[in-house]
Amino acid sequence: MDGDILRGKRALITGASSGLGVAFAKDLAARGCNLILVARRDDLLRNVQREISDRYKVEVEIVSMDLSAAESPTALYEQIKKAGRAVDVLVNNAGFGVYGEFKDVSWKKEKEMLDLNMITVTHLTKLFLSDMLDRNFGYILNVASTGAYQATPLYAIYSATKSFVLLFSEALNYELKNTNVKCTVLSPGVTETEFHKVAG
Ligand SMILES: NC(=O)c1ccc[n+]([C@@H]2O[C@H](COP(=O)([O-])OP(=O)(O)OC[C@H]3O[C@@H](n4cnc5c(N)ncnc54)[C@H](OP(=O)(O)O)[C@@H]3O)[C@@H](O)[C@H]2O)c1
Known part of the structure; x- marks a missing residue:
């Protein structure tokens, strides 16, 4: 991506209170991109907000x-x-993972994970893509995992x-090939964040 292309643009980053989300936020801010950061923990978001706006x-x-x-x-889209x-x-x-044998993992946790990792990603993409296409400019980065490439017992x-x-991301990017909107998928390997504590 051209170094200056994001200067003055705006990025929405989900899960930006810790881990990879904070790293994405700093990287985009360093390119001059304004930010909207979303997560549940308000205190951590405030710390990230202060650090990034002071520094960049x-x-x-x-x-x-x-x-x-x-x-x-929908609530987030309408607020923005x-x-x-x-x-x-x-x-x-x-996103988050739940570690353990399928027979043992609580359905409540699993359902929350399915909703956050798939439904929310799909719905946010649908909502914001439409405006990006109207402006014929946009980048979508969806975070997958090396776990995406094979069946993974205990993280099934x-x-x-x-x-x-x-x-989904690869297919969408193909559909967007004649536009100036791109969808990229990132598949990190094991990275030291809060992920492993959350996954148990
Ligand atoms: N770390 C790894 O080894 C690894 C490897 C492959 C892929 N990944 C993927 O990388 C992404 C980032 O994870 P990470 O490693 O940076 O872990 P992390 O430090 O646990 O960060 C997860 C982020 O998601 C937010 N989040 C979780 N549940 C949420 C909810 N219901 N609503 C809003 N925000 C929520 C968390 O904030 P709040 O708790 O404040 O809401 C936090 O900001 C995830 O999609 C993960 O699956 C991680």
Whole structure:
């Protein structure tokens, strides 16, 4: 990506209170991109907001929201539209894993993971893509995992959600080939973040 192309643009990053989301936020801010950061923990979001706006002199807004709730993608989209913001870069990063044998893992946790890792990613992409296509400019980065590439016992459902993200993103990018909107998928390997504590 051309170094200056994101200067003055705006990125929406989900899961930006810790881990990879904070790294994406800093990287985009260093390119002059304004930010909207979303996660549940308001105190951590405020810390990230303060650090990035002080250091990179870009606008950083935060939204504290549980993105696994069915109504959240629409609520977030409408809040951003109402504030008159255009989202040029969407980073669908919020996600989590649940470690353990399928027979033992609680359905409540599993359902929350399916909702956050797949439904929310798909819904946010649908909502913001439409505006990107109207402006014929945009980047979508969906975070999958190396787990997306094979069946992963003890992470059976988590890896399957990431296979969904991988295949959805690749197909979408193909559909976008004649536009100036791109969809990229990132598949990190094991990375030291809060992920492993959350996954148990
Ligand atoms: N670390 C790894 O080894 C690894 C490897 C492959 C892929 N990944 C993927 O990388 C992405 C980022 O994970 P990470 O490693 O950076 O882990 P992390 O440090 O646990 O970060 C996860 C982020 O998602 C947010 N989040 C979780 N549930 C949420 C919800 N219901 N609503 C809103 N935000 C929520 C968390 O914030 P709050 O708790 O404040 O809401 C946090 O900001 C995930 O999609 C993960 O699957 C990680």
